[in-house]
Amino acid sequence: MKVTRRQFLKVTGATAASFAVLDLGFDMQATAAGVKELRIKNVTPTPTVCPYCASGCGLVVYSEKDSAGKFVKLLSVHGDPDNPINQGGACAKGAAMFNLREIYNEETGEQEINPKRVQKPMYRAPGSDKWEEKDWEWMVETIAQRVKETRDKSFIHKEKNADGNEVIVNRTERIAHVGGSGLDNEEAYILSKLMRSLGLVYLETQARI
């Protein structure tokens, strides 16, 4: 088929590609309709915040849901173009967020839950080189018991100040608390109140960038 200069300019110009291709004798309408349907069919975009660092970049999670609205599978995760903080961008960690949950198995070509993802509480006893699986109840109870025990053993009620006078200090220096970037202002406020009420003086955050 001979393509005239006019037809060529139409194809490469601003005219919509599908119309241009039609000019060359191809009917792309069925293909275009199929592609459009595939891209949006049952896909739900959900805005969220990256959990990794304090930048707080906005991400959009695209998932497929069935007709009843039930989650079927994760499709992709991208930087949120409507978020004023990152305006659609994401660093290497944020851009790899999809793999936090799922990967493509290179052998089968299938999408599956990332086997390296930790889905249950894991405990390593002092001095041990092995991780054990524990349930949440055991984990929370054990942490509470150890915090109480350590605090009671290390609590300093009074000490002498620079003038040699005894003053009440009510603190422990044997426990520290580290917050994370996933905490919002209110959670950080409540946690700092709780830790101060236990007598902690060492409060830090992972999200110090």
Ligand code: SF4
């Ligand atoms: S880890 Fe990257 S994508 Fe996530 S909040 Fe920080 S800078 Fe943004």
